[in-house]
Amino acid sequence: MKTPSAASVEMVRRLVGFDTTSRDPNLHLVDWVRAYLDGHGVRSELVHDETGKKANLFATIGPEDRPGLVLSGHTDVVPIDGQEWSTDAFSVVEKDGRLYGRGTCDMKSFVAVVLAKVPEIKAKVRATPVHLAFSYDEEVGCIGVRRMLDMVARRPVRPYACIVGEPTEMKVIRAHKGKLSIRAHVRGFECHSSLAPRGVNAIQYAAEFIAGLNRMGRRLATDGPFDHEFDIPFTTVHTGTIQGGTALNIVPKDCSFEFEFRHLPAHDPRALLAEAVAFARRELEPAMHAVTPDTGFRFEESSSFPGLATDEAAEVTTLCKAATGANGTSKVAFGTEAGLFEAAGIPTIVCGPGNIDQAHKPNEFIALEQVALCEDFLSRVLDSVARRA
Ligand SMILES: [Zn+2]
Secondary structure (H helix, E strand, O other): OOOOOHHHHHHHHHHHHOOOEOOOOOHHHHHHHHHHHHHOOOOEEEEEOOOOOOEEEEEEEOOOOOOOEEEEEEOOEOOOOOOOOOOOOOOOEEEOOEEEOOOHHHHHHHHHHHHHOHHHHHHHOOOOOEEEEEEOOOOOOOOHHHHHHHHHHHOOOOOOEEEEOOOOOOOOEEEEOEEEEEEEEEEOEOEEHHHHHHOEOHHHHHHHHHHHHHHHHHHHHHHOOOOOOOOOOOOEEEEEEEEEOOOOOEEOOEEEEEEEEEEOOOOOHHHHHHHHHHHHHHHHHHHHHHHOOOOEEEEEEEEEEOOEEOOOOOHHHHHHHHHHOOOOOEEEOOOOOHHHHHHOOOOEEEOOOOOHHHOOOOOOEEEHHHHHHHHHHHHHHHHHHHHOO
16 A cells, blocks of 8 residues: 655644634634745735635746646535544544544645645746645635636636646546525415415425426436436436424415535526526416515525536646546536636646545545555646646
8 A cells, every 4th residue: 555755644634733614714724834835935825705814825836927737725624513523623643544634535635745745846847837726615615716716817827727636536537517506585474374375375385396496306317418427417406405484373474495406517507597486486476476465486596616527638637647547537426616717717627635425524534545646646747747848
């Protein structure tokens, strides 16, 4: 079994030691990384959120005026609330060839390997620069990276490629699904339940709407569109939360629920949303308004990110295939920031250490071998970048 360098393992320990749960600030981690980079003579800039308590970090190693390769990761982690951990989640424990801790898999190990390699990056970089791009608030809807991409778009030259190191067990992922999430609210009309027809039952109308979403989901599963390179080869629709009502003897006036489309990269989720909204307006609201006009459905987009569909023949695809020794690429259902990089005109591959199965769970871990494979991968990537004119 391959073992990683002590420098990478120490860096994983460092980064996991900063509790960067998405709801909390990440500046303690970012400031530490910034000082570390400074110590290596690498200048970095921060792109803060509106509160000033979180920031993206962007750094360039090599010439500033040439298109570079971005190595990208997020600094935030999902909460440990309600999870049964057998160790302190924010203090790495090494056991049986694994590093345990929140974020070891998703995705501080990739960021750690990149940081541990800063001396190697500096030594290898020639005409083509390497950019480090570390974001905040990925886990809550790929929010932070958008500000960093706005900043990157204002720079005189655009990066030519990006590698997002989300856990893929070092497989080369060139496509993933996109997501559109919607918060819905049904406003009904309250009355005593013995007089139900005089009220507008918000829960029952929500149920009719959700049943419509289920019909749409079944249609997509049978009629497509399909892309059989995905394990779930069609766009899916799912309702994840619902709240409503106060007591059984009151016709409920409010019901809220959330649903999402996980769509194939080429499939427009807003057309599906428009279809669902039209169903509510046409089939459900007229009967609600007949009782009282001040009722109906309200929809609000809560988050979205685009799918990823990088060309099999793109330079970054070839680069990553060569660096991993893979002869093929894969497509996955989970989303990442990669679709946003691609939407910004930067061809992007997802390839990083760890298995997504271990992410977001109690006793999250990464295999040391995965960290070592990531080191080898990045060394070969840097060799190719060094040869690039
Ligand atoms: Zn992640």
